[in-house]
Amino acid sequence: MRSAVTIRDVARVAKVHPGTVSRALNADTRALVNEETAERVLRAAEELGYRPNPIARGLKTNRSYTIGVLIPDITNPLFPPILRGIEDRLGEAGYTSLIVNTDNDPDRERIHIEAMRARQVDGFISATARLDRELLAEAAAAGKPLVLVNRSLEDGSAPAVTVDDAFGIRLAVQHIADLGHKRIGHVSGPQNLSTGHRRYLGFVEAMTDAGLEVQSEHVRFSKWFTEDEGARVCAELLDAAPDLTAIVAANDLLALGCYDTLEERGLRCPEDISIVGFNDMPFVDRLRPPLTTVRVPQREIGTVAADLMLQRLTDDGDGASQILLEPTLVVRGSTAPPGASR
Amino acid sequence: MRSAVTIRDVARVAKVHPGTVSRALNADTRALVNEETAERVLRAAEELGYRPNPIARGLKTNRSYTIGVLIPDITNPLFPPILRGIEDRLGEAGYTSLIVNTDNDPDRERIHIEAMRARQVDGFISATARLDRELLAEAAAAGKPLVLVNRSLEDGSAPAVTVDDAFGIRLAVQHIADLGHKRIGHVSGPQNLSTGHRRYLGFVEAMTDAGLEVQSEHVRFSKWFTEDEGARVCAELLDAAPDLTAIVAANDLLALGCYDTLEERGLRCPEDISIVGFNDMPFVDRLRPPLTTVRVPQREIGTVAADLMLQRLTDDGDGASQILLEPTLVVRGSTAPPGASR
DNA sequence: TATGGTCCTGCAAACGATTGCACCGCGTCG
DNA sequence: CGACGCGGTGCAATCGTTTGCAGGACCATA
Numbered sequence: 001m002r003s004a005v006t007i008r009d010v011a012r013v014a015k016v017h018p019g020t021v022s023r024a025l026n027a028d029t030r031a032l033v034n035e036e037t038a039e040r041v042l043r044a045a046e047e048l049g050y051r052p053n054p055i056a057r058g059l060k061t062n063r064s065y066t067i068g069v070l071i072p073d074i075t076n077p078l079f080p081p082i083l084r085g086i087e088d089r090l091g092e093a094g095y096t097s098l099i100v101n102t103d104n105d106p107d108r109e110r111i112h113i114e115a116m117r118a119r120q121v122d123g124f125i126s127a128t129a130r131l132d133r134e135l136l137a138e139a140a141a142a143g144k145p146l147v148l149v150n151r152s153l154e155d156g157s158a159p160a161v162t163v164d165d166a167f168g169i170r171l172a173v174q175h176i177a178d179l180g181h182k183r184i185g186h187v188s189g190p191q192n193l194s195t196g197h198r199r200y201l202g203f204v205e206a207m208t209d210a211g212l213e214v215q216s217e218h219v220r221f222s223k224w225f226t227e228d229e230g231a232r233v234c235a236e237l238l239d240a241a242p243d244l245t246a247i248v249a250a251n252d253l254l255a256l257g258c259y260d261t262l263e264e265r266g267l268r269c270p271e272d273i274s275i276v277g278f279n280d281m282p283f284v285d286r287l288r289p290p291l292t293t294v295r296v297p298q299r300e301i302g303t304v305a306a307d308l309m310l311q312r313l314t315d316d317g318d319g320a321s322q323i324l325l326e327p328t329l330v331v332r333g334s335t336a337p338p339g340a341s342r
Numbered sequence: 343m344r345s346a347v348t349i350r351d352v353a354r355v356a357k358v359h360p361g362t363v364s365r366a367l368n369a370d371t372r373a374l375v376n377e378e379t380a381e382r383v384l385r386a387a388e389e390l391g392y393r394p395n396p397i398a399r400g401l402k403t404n405r406s407y408t409i410g411v412l413i414p415d416i417t418n419p420l421f422p423p424i425l426r427g428i429e430d431r432l433g434e435a436g437y438t439s440l441i442v443n444t445d446n447d448p449d450r451e452r453i454h455i456e457a458m459r460a461r462q463v464d465g466f467i468s469a470t471a472r473l474d475r476e477l478l479a480e481a482a483a484a485g486k487p488l489v490l491v492n493r494s495l496e497d498g499s500a501p502a503v504t505v506d507d508a509f510g511i512r513l514a515v516q517h518i519a520d521l522g523h524k525r526i527g528h529v530s531g532p533q534n535l536s537t538g539h540r541r542y543l544g545f546v547e548a549m550t551d552a553g554l555e556v557q558s559e560h561v562r563f564s565k566w567f568t569e570d571e572g573a574r575v576c577a578e579l580l581d582a583a584p585d586l587t588a589i590v591a592a593n594d595l596l597a598l599g600c601y602d603t604l605e606e607r608g609l610r611c612p613e614d615i616s617i618v619g620f621n622d623m624p625f626v627d628r629l630r631p632p633l634t635t636v637r638v639p640q641r642e643i644g645t646v647a648a649d650l651m652l653q654r655l656t657d658d659g660d661g662a663s664q665i666l667l668e669p670t671l672v673v674r675g676s677t678a679p680p681g682a683s684r
Numbered sequence: 685t686a687t688g689g690t691c692c693t694g695c696a697a698a699c700g701a702t703t704g705c706a707c708c709g710c711g712t713c714g
Numbered sequence: 715c716g717a718c719g720c721g722g723t724g725c726a727a728t729c730g731t732t733t734g735c736a737g738g739a740c741c742a743t744a
Contacts, residue, residue, distance in 0.1 A: 051460045056700035080416045118393045288630030398730035
C-alpha cells in the first residue's frame with residue numbers, strides 16, 4: 001500500500017546491485033554504467049513506479065533540494081507574485097521553496113533561519129527588510145548561497161535582484177512635472193531600507209534634473225511601508241507645506257495612506273492634489289481614484305532571483321550578481337494637471 | 343564551521359551512548375532515562391548548540407514534520423491570510439508547511455502531490471477546487487491525513503473547515519431586502535464547487551424566506567470565480583432581466599466583474615444597482631464604491647484547519663471533523679435603497 | 685543467599701540512498 | 715605471452731537518528 005518501492009526493489013528486478021541503480025538513475029553518474037544496463041534499470045524503475053526518497057538522499061548528500069524563502073508577510077500583496085515567480089522557476093529545476101513570514105521581527109527571523117538550516121535548505125532567498133548583514137553572515141557560515149530580493153547591500157556583497165528605484169521615481173516625477181506641477185512633495189520610505197533610501201535619492205535627483213527645487217519641508221520620512229505611516233507622514237507633510245499640488249509616495253501602501261489623509265481633510269484627488277505610488281500592487285487600479293503608479297515586474301523579480309540562486313547552486317562560476325530590473329509608469333486617475341478643477 | 347554537531351558529539355561530551363542522548367532529548371522517551379543523566383545530556387546539548395537533524399530523523403521515523411498545502415494560486419488575495427493562519431499554527435507545533443500552486447490544473451496537482459509524497463509530507467491541507475476525490479484517495483493510499491479548507495465533500499468523508507455559506511448569503515439577501523429591493527439577481531459561482539453550489543442554494547432559500555420570488559432569469563452561473571467571469575455573467579444577467587435593482591455575487595471577484603459591466607453600460611452603483619460580494623478580500627473597502635460584502639474569518643480558517651490537522655496527526659481520536667465558521671456582513675458603499683438617486 | 689523485578693543504559697540494526705574502493709574480465713600493446 | 719589499462723559492477727561504509735533487545739546494577743523479598 002505504501003510507496004514502499006525502494007532502490008533495492010529496483011535492483012532486484014533489474015538484477016543488479018543497488019549501487020548500480022543509483023548510478024544509472026543519477027544523471028551525472030550514468031556515464032559510469034553500461035548503456036544497456038542503464039536502460040534495463042530505467043525500465044525497472046519505471047515499471048515499479050520508483051521515486052527516490054529525497055530524505056534518504058539528503059542524508060547522504062547534505063542537499064535537500066529546498067530553498068528557504070524569507071519574506072516579511074505573505075499578506076502584503078506585493079509578495080505573492082514574487083513568490084509565484086520564485087516557486088515556478090525553482091519548481092522547474094526540481095527544487096522546492098520553504099516560505100516563512102518574519103514580520104520583520106529579528107527573533108522570528110532568527111528562529112526561522114535556525115529551523116531552515118536544521119532542515120538543510122540549500123540556500124536562502126530573502127525579501128526581508130532587516131538584519132541582512134547577520135543573515136549574510138549566517139548563510140556564509142553555513143556555506144549556503146544567499147540571494148537578496150527587492151533590496152541590496154550597498155557594497156554588493158550578496159547577489160541581489162532589485163528594480164531601478166531611481167529610474168522609477170524619475171518616471172513618476174517627470175510625469176508629474178510634465179503635467180505642470182511645481183510644488184511636489186515626497187512621502188518617503190524608511191531610510192534604513194535600501195528601497196526607501198534609493199527612492200529618496202532618486203526623488204531629489206529627478207527634481208533637480210527637472211529644474212525644480214526640493215525644499216526640505218517638501219520631504220518627510222516614514223518609519224515603515226504601511227498605510228498608517230503613509231497617512232501620518234502625509235498629514236505631517238501637508239502641515240509643513242500646505243501649498244503642495246502633488247505627492248510622490250515611495251510605495252503604494254504609503255499612497256493609500258495619503259488617500260486617507262486627503263479624504264480626512266476634505267481634499268480631492270486628483271483635483272486638489274495628485275498622487276503617485278510605487279509597485280503597482282494588485283487592485284490599485286480599482287481604487288478611487290485609480291492609482292497612478294510605477295509598475296515593477298514583480299513576478300519577474302521572483303524568477304530572476306530563482307535563476308540567480310540556481311546558478312549559484314550549480315556552477316559556482318558567478319555570473320552577474322547585481323541585477324537591475326526596469327520599472328514602467330502606469331498613468332491612471334490619481335494624477336492630473338494642477339488646479340484641474342478650477 | 344558547519345552545524346556539524348551531531349548526536350554523537352553530545353554523547354561524547356555527556357559521556358553516554360548516542361541512544362541515550364536520543365531518549366533524553368525526545369520528550370516522550372525522557373521518562374526512560376535517569377533524571378540526572380537526562381539533565382547532563384540536556385546541558386551538553388545546550389552547550390554544543392545541538393540541533394537534531396530532521397532529515398536523519400525523518401529517514402528513520404517516516405515523518406517529516408511537514409504538511410503539504412495545496413492552493414489554486416497564491417496570487418488570489420483570498421489565500422494569503424489563510425496561509426498565514428495555517429503557517430503560524432503549524433509553526434507553533436514544530437511543523438512546516440510546503441505550499442504549492444495548482445492553478446486548478448489536474449496535472450500540476452498530480453505532479454505536486456507526487457513530489458510531496460516523495461518528500462514524505464505528513465499530511466495534506468487542500469484549498470484547491472478540483473479532484474478532491476482523487477486527492478482523498480491518494481492521501482488515504484499513502485496513509486496521510488487530509489484536511490479540506492473552504493470547501494467540503496457532500497458526504498463529509500474528509501475533515502473540512504468551511505464558512506457557513508448559506509448563512510452568509512442569507513445575511514446579504516436580508517440586507518438587500520431590508521433596503522427595499524424586490525428584484526434581486528444572483529451572479530452565482532461554479533456549481534461543481536461546494537462554495538458555489540451552497541451559496542446558490544442559500545440564495546434561493548433566503549429569497550423565499552424573505553417572501554421574494556426567485557425567477558429563473560434572475561440567476562446566472564459562472565464557470566470560475568474570476569473577475570472576467572463576473573463581468574460576463576453579470577452582462578448575461580442584465581440582458582435577461584434588465585429590471586434588477588440589486589445583485590448578490592457569490593464572491594468578491596465576481597462582484598468586481600459586476601462593477602466592470604455596470605461601468606461599461608453606464609449604470610451607477612449603488613444608485614442604479616446595488617451589489618454585494620462575498621469574502622471581504624483585502625482592499626475591497628478601497629474600491630469605488632467600497633464593496634458591501636460578507637466577511638469570512640480567513641485567518642481563522644487557516645488556524646482551525648491547522649488544528650484539525652495537528653489533531654489528526656497526534657491523537658487519532660477523531661473529534662469534530664466538519665467545522666463551520668460563521669461569517670458576518672460588512673455594509674459599505676455598494677448597497678443603497680432602490681432608486682436612491684431618483 | 686538465591687531469586688525476581690525495576691531501572692537504566694549500551695549495543696547494534698535499521699531507515700534508503702550515495703560513493704570510494706576493489707575487483708573482474710577482457711582487449712591491447714610491448 | 716605477460717603486464718597493463720580500462721570499462722563496468724559489486725561491496726560495504728556512511729550520513730544522523732531511532733528503537734527493540736539484552737544485560738548490568740541494585741534492591742527487596744522469601
